Amino acid sequence: MSTPYPFTALVGQDDLRLALLLNAVSPAVGGVLVRGEKGTAKSTAVRALSVLVPEVPVVVGCRFSCDPAAPDPACPDGPHETGTGVSRPARMVELPVGASEDRLVGALDIERALAEGVKSFEPGLLARAHRGILYVDEVNLLHDHLVDLLLDAAAMGASYVEREGVSVRHASRFLLVGTMNPEEGELRPQLLDRFGLTVEVAASREPDQRVEVVRRRLAYDDDPAGFAGRWAGEEDALRARIVAARALLPEVRLGDAALRQIAATCAAFEVDGMRADIVMARTATALAAWAGRTVVLAEDVRQAALLALPHRRRRNPFDAPGLDEDTLDDTLEQFGGEESGGEDDTRDDDPDPDGPGGPDGGGGQPPQDGPPGDSPAGEAPAGGEPAGNEPAPGARGGGEQQAVRAAEPFRTKVLSVPGLGEGAAGRRSRARTQHGRTTGSRRPRGALGALHLAATVQAAAPHQRARGRTGRGLVVRRDDLRQATREGREGNLVLFVVDASGSMAARQRMSAVKGAVLSLLLDAYQRRDKVGLITFRGKDATVALPPTSSVDAAAVRLETLPTGGRTPLSAGLLKAHDVLRVERLRDPARRPLLVVVTDGRATGSADAVALGTRAARLHAAEGTASVVVDCESGPVRLGLAVALAGELGGTAVTLDELRADSIAGLVRDVQGASGSRPGGKPGGPSGTRPGGGRPVAQRRVA
Numbered sequence: 001m002s003t004p005y006p007f008t009a010l011v012g013q014d015d016l017r018l019a020l021l022l023n024a025v026s027p028a029v030g031g032v033l034v035r036g037e038k039g040t041a042k043s044t045a046v047r048a049l050s051v052l053v054p055e056v057p058v059v060v061g062c063r064f065s066c067d068p069a070a071p072d073p074a075c076p077d078g079p080h081e082t083g084t085g086v087s088r089p090a091r092m093v094e095l096p097v098g099a100s101e102d103r104l105v106g107a108l109d110i111e112r113a114l115a116e117g118v119k120s121f122e123p124g125l126l127a128r129a130h131r132g133i134l135y136v137d138e139v140n141l142l143h144d145h146l147v148d149l150l151l152d153a154a155a156m157g158a159s160y161v162e163r164e165g166v167s168v169r170h171a172s173r174f175l176l177v178g179t180m181n182p183e184e185g186e187l188r189p190q191l192l193d194r195f196g197l198t199v200e201v202a203a204s205r206e207p208d209q210r211v212e213v214v215r216r217r218l219a220y221d222d223d224p225a226g227f228a229g230r231w232a233g234e235e236d237a238l239r240a241r242i243v244a245a246r247a248l249l250p251e252v253r254l255g256d257a258a259l260r261q262i263a264a265t266c267a268a269f270e271v272d273g274m275r276a277d278i279v280m281a282r283t284a285t286a287l288a289a290w291a292g293r294t295v296v297l298a299e300d301v302r303q304a305a306l307l308a309l310p311h312r313r314r315r316n317p318f319d320a321p322g323l324d325e326d327t328l329d330d331t332l333e334q335f336g337g338e339e340s341g342g343e344d345d346t347r348d349d350d351p352d353p354d355g356p357g358g359p360d361g362g363g364g365q366p367p368q369d370g371p372p373g374d375s376p377a378g379e380a381p382a383g384g385e386p387a388g389n390e391p392a393p394g395a396r397g398g399g400e401q402q403a404v405r406a407a408e409p410f411r412t413k414v415l416s417v418p419g420l421g422e423g424a425a426g427r428r429s430r431a432r433t434q435h436g437r438t439t440g441s442r443r444p445r446g447a448l449g450a451l452h453l454a455a456t457v458q459a460a461a462p463h464q465r466a467r468g469r470t471g472r473g474l475v476v477r478r479d480d481l482r483q484a485t486r487e488g489r490e491g492n493l494v495l496f497v498v499d500a501s502g503s504m505a506a507r508q509r510m511s512a513v514k515g516a517v518l519s520l521l522l523d524a525y526q527r528r529d530k531v532g533l534i535t536f537r538g539k540d541a542t543v544a545l546p547p548t549s550s551v552d553a554a555a556v557r558l559e560t561l562p563t564g565g566r567t568p569l570s571a572g573l574l575k576a577h578d579v580l581r582v583e584r585l586r587d588p589a590r591r592p593l594l595v596v597v598t599d600g601r602a603t604g605s606a607d608a609v610a611l612g613t614r615a616a617r618l619h620a621a622e623g624t625a626s627v628v629v630d631c632e633s634g635p636v637r638l639g640l641a642v643a644l645a646g647e648l649g650g651t652a653v654t655l656d657e658l659r660a661d662s663i664a665g666l667v668r669d670v671q672g673a674s675g676s677r678p679g680g681k682p683g684g685p686s687g688t689r690p691g692g693g694r695p696v697a698q699r700r701v702a
Helices: 014-025 042-052 101-105 110-116 144-156 207-222 224-230 232-251 256-268 275-290 298-308 325-334 453-463 510-526 551-559 569-586 608-621 640-648
Strands: 032-036 056-058 086-088 092-094 133-137 158-163 166-171 175-180 197-201 425-433 437-442 483-490 493-499 530-537 540-548 592-598 625-630 651-654
Touching: 014 032, 014 042, 014 175, 014 197, 014 232, 014 275, 014 298, 032 042, 042 092, 042 133, 042 175, 042 232, 101 144, 133 144, 144 158, 144 175, 197 298, 207 224, 224 232, 232 275, 256 275, 256 298, 256 325, 275 298, 298 325, 493 510, 493 540, 493 569, 510 551, 510 592, 530 551, 530 569, 540 551, 540 569, 569 592, 569 608, 592 640, 608 640, 625 640, 640 651
Parallel strands: 032 175, 032 197, 092 133, 133 175, 493 530, 493 592, 592 625, 625 651
Antiparallel strands: 056 086, 158 166, 425 483, 437 483, 530 540
């Protein structure tokens, strides 16, 4: 797009615009993470900001954008002499989701380093983004190791590339902006904490404001240059204000009273570590400079808390985002000081032509109906029924029961898919990966990846005399190079098939069952899996949640799950078979793990048991790794879940044995069903569960 959409023409989204502008004023704030549904102008706002960032002077010919007034002494293109350079617009660099590590941090030519002793380095996106903006769309879909590299560079202001003893370091300071749709999965809390600010955005529900968005967008699409020209004056004014705020920033005083409010606020909301305090201090200082003041006021601290703390309160994906503003106001009032600085107490969020986001079209535009994305702390993720709605003992059959709350989640045993996969990076099952322990070597296919130095030397050594080697050097040629093969962990597709029939509710077990599934969902989140949820009750099975990376969405569906009716076990297994068949076509590298949560009963027709058996054998025939969470309880047990596990070629685990701290049976690995005959009968080898084939999970008594 040759002409970006003007930043000042954005409608609403006040928090988003303010967070971006504060980072433009003070990059030390640490970037911003923009969370929101699709179609909320996240990418448009970031691209529009790049035009407002002031130009930067650079050393002529330097690939790393060194400042001529203070060049980096360790610049790979240096050393540079201090002097005058040329000015160019600040770059906005986009990091695609499918980027490789070499594309991000740069690539060292190991072949030239070994053969010629030349340190040849091709800069990556981190070098290109130095002193500019690095934009990562859908940052939650980026591989974890790339996010780690990205955030480490943002925190240290430098990028380090090391390959087999050859290392390069270059400066990499940039304004980091990430956008994500929470429906596609969350970032880990440790990674969330590395973003300075976060903003929740949502489309306005105000008709007049939506009309204005459409009107401006259509006008821009018809004539981008003409539309941008009509906003040129406002853009120039906002650009000048950014420059003025940058100049004022070193003079802003952060007094003891404001510091006490910052510390008290972080303590009141129980955020981990000290990064939140530092980010709030920098943000409050930038807010004061943006308002044209040299003293930080309580209102700056309050706004800084609303931007810097919501994402740091999330301990797991089931925590509700947002802050309790009443608690925030009480804390600020309790620890408020006498300091005022004599400055004008003008709030930054007042709508005026020079407000945080610039003009929004002048008169006639309706005000935004409250900051988007705010939600009270402690709000239940699904609005489920309060505890105590469990069905009465003895309730069975056709009557539908209200949803019950899940029991407290716990740490579960590790379930993994057998064999060696090649799926997306994760933490569950063994897989061939680019990162992990080295297991061997091979000839490179295409560009050389991780060099296996010992294997390369071993391949080159027998040919040294023929190559006329002189001295103590080693002559290495292309054919000698060997690439390391590595083994790490992958994420899987964990498909839950949950029995919600009357037989599960009759014994008041649904709370414990939901707690177990919630625990497995939390485990799947930590291991970077995709999850899906199928429920069966009454006459049919339902895909409550198609496979997704958003485990909190699965928790929402689980919370409101009703119970009652008959047990169509075969329908649940057949629905799971259909879902897995489609997912194998979409993502053949991601291996599935089927988790069936049931007491094993099958009702609804005279041949319900036979139908369930045949459906289970379909999964066994395809080698789907599976485990049955046996929910049967009481002194007399029929063993139906154990028999179902045998037909699946898997194993059964009771609710108690699912806990990681359980003594009775440590579940180690989910073994595959390869080599087993479908419908195998009880009586497998010693130490296995009945099923006729290899065990899906082995137990041993501690």
